Amino acid sequence: MDSVVAREQALDAAETLFYGRGIQSVGMDDIRGTSGVSLKRLYQLFPAKEHLVVAYLERRDIRWRQRLADHVAGHEDPRSRILAVFDWLGEWFREPDFRGCAWINSYGELGATSERVTAQVRAHKRAFKDYLTGLMSDAGLPTALAGQLYLLAEGAMVTAAIEGSAEPAAQAGQAARMLVAGHGGAVGH
Missing domain, CATH: 1.10.357.10 (Tetracycline Repressor, domain 2)
Known part of the structure; x- marks a missing residue:
């Protein structure tokens, strides 16, 4: 999975989960499960959850x-x-x-x-x-x-x-x- 596809899948999952359930109730493992992007890949794309939150909002x-x-x-x-x-x-x-x-x-x-x-x-x-x-x-x-x-x-x-x-x-x-x-x-x- 290339970086662009993985990033979009992670952001799609983040948007669904963060907006639907709240940011603090969603862990990176939830993002992994919903997006299909491995935790290793997620952390390569977004070194911290805060980075994912900012990208989701942007x-x-x-x-x-x-x-x-x-x-x-x-x-x-x-x-x-x-x-x-x-x-x-x-x-x-x-x-x-x-x-x-x-x-x-x-x-x-x-x-x-x-x-x-x-x-x-x-x-x-x-x-x-x-x-x-x-x-x-x-x-x-x-x-x-x-x-x-x-x-x-x-x-x-x-x-x-x-x-x-x-x-x-x-x-x-x-x-x-x-x-x-x-x-x-x-x-x-």
Whole structure:
């Protein structure tokens, strides 16, 4: 098995297990069993579990942000794109394996002990906030509102995971609609 295939298999297993069960409850032997990659090979690819966690978060970040951007790009009106973020969150929250935000969960488990994980979490959250800032700018709205929309989205992620409901996305989306409308009129959807 070449390194690229082994790495992808290990990351697939890590994503399934870390996201589904939590990082601390999953050992490298669990990754081995699910991925089919030997422990020796796993440790060659990821010298410590922390390296695997960071790689999992990096790969998930790329996929997550691309899925969001693809959904938002399907809306022509710049103001509708802002609200499309919350529609997409609702779709994500309804996925059968939704367990909340992988970065919030990872930070909760490892933020106090892993600077590398904390850095990855902060990078993901900064990129998401920057994306929202770009949407605000494209719509001709004050970019300072991006921070408020960011907090609405983040709160919706946590609440949706705890409640097991997609309703927080709709509630946060309604609040976002009022924020956007308060800075320049109605928003089409």
